[in-house]
Amino acid sequence: MEKLSIQDLHIVLVEPSDTQRKIITTLLLKEKVKEIDAVSTLAEAKAAIKAHGADLIVSAMYFEDGTAIELLTFIKEHAEHAAIPFMLISSENRLSKLEELKQAGVAAILPKPFEPLHLSRALNASLDLINHDELDLDFFDVREVRVLLVDDSRLARNHIRRVLEGMGLEKIKEAENGAMALTLIKDESFDLVVTDYNMPEMDGRELSEFIRFNPDTAHIPIIMVTSESADSAHMANIQQTGVNALCDKPFEPTEVRAMLAALLGE
Numbered sequence: 001m002e003k004l005s006i007q008d009l010h011i012v013l014v015e016p017s018d019t020q021r022k023i024i025t026t027l028l029l030k031e032k033v034k035e036i037d038a039v040s041t042l043a044e045a046k047a048a049i050k051a052h053g054a055d056l057i058v059s060a061m062y063f064e065d066g067t068a069i070e071l072l073t074f075i076k077e078h079a080e081h082a083a084i085p086f087m088l089i090s091s092e093n094r095l096s097k098l099e100e101l102k103q104a105g106v107a108a109i110l111p112k113p114f115e116p117l118h119l120s121r122a123l124n125a126s127l128d129l130i131n132h133d134e135l136d137l138d139f140f141d142v143r144e145v146r147v148l149l150v151d152d153s154r155l156a157r158n159h160i161r162r163v164l165e166g167m168g169l170e171k172i173k174e175a176e177n178g179a180m181a182l183t184l185i186k187d188e189s190f191d192l193v194v195t196d197y198n199m200p201e202m203d204g205r206e207l208s209e210f211i212r213f214n215p216d217t218a219h220i221p222i223i224m225v226t227s228e229s230a231d232s233a234h235m236a237n238i239q240q241t242g243v244n245a246l247c248d249k250p251f252e253p254t255e256v257r258a259m260l261a262a263l264l265g266e
Contacts, residue, residue: 003131004055006123010035014045014059014071015089020112024058024089027119042066046074054084056107056126061090061097072104076155083162085126089114095227102227102249105159109250128253134168135257137264140191142168145264149174150181150195150207151225160194160225160251167257178202182210190220192264197226205241212242221263223247223256 011028013036015021021038028036037048042065045057057075061068068088075081085107092098098109107129108122135142147164149172151157157174164172173188175181177199184190193211197204204224211217222242227249245259 004127006127007032007034009033009055009123009127010053011037011056011058012045012048012054013038014040014042014057014063014068016040016060016063020060027116028058030116031120031123033123042071045071049075049081049084053081055130056123057084057086059086059088061088061092069100069104072101072106073155076104076158082158083129085129087122087126099227103153104155106250107252125250125252125254129163129166132166132168133257135260135264137261140264143170145169145171145192146188146190147172148181148184148190148193148195150176150178150193150199150204152176152196152199156196156225156249163251163253163256164194166253167260178204178207178210181207185211185217192221192223192260194223194225197224208241208243218242221245223259223263225249225251 011033013021013024013028015024015038021040025036025038037052039045039048042063045059057071059068059071072086075084075086087108087110088101088106089110089112091112101109107126110118110122147169149157149160151160161172173184175184179202181195182202195204195207208222208224211220211222221244223245224243225247244263247256247259
């Protein structure tokens, strides 16, 4: 399939403020986006997506008839729309509010106001989700790499799976928490573990410690996916457990591709 460029994108822009809609539309046009459906409510956004589809959703956080998480959940739970990347543009800075969107698989989060450079980066990150480039590995057939994906959020697992599958990885098993992952690890062999940090029953740190200090699994590369700040106390502790790489949410394909090339190319 021919790859899309920024100029090819059909964007549904969801923004309740007339002024903000005009500002964001102008910036998108400067990035050479040609097709923009600009709406102001969730109802209008859902109707536009149902009627015409979209390559990318660019959305504010709050509307008179709901929030961005409701729109994102609507997209992710409908198979025909689930692969559409979702970009949030919001002045919201409360971690608890942003965490829910990160867990649900938002492609990019931009603050208000933002610089054109940030918009360009977010558009390119979204394109990486749309355009699939198979990972080229020296020592592995990427289609044979056995991945264990561990996250208690189904929406997050679906998002991460799509990113990995877009790079050619096909053999992906899923677990909802560390305890379920351990059951799989004891019965099957894996070449890579991609795990969330915050999970019930057994979190990513505990799972990583088990993998790293068990002679039968100590060789398996581990990517920890987290929305925690990189300089937080938790992250300092995690890096001591032998995690090979830390990946921020949103789970960006360019960053993940570089990590996989480094970890599986060794």
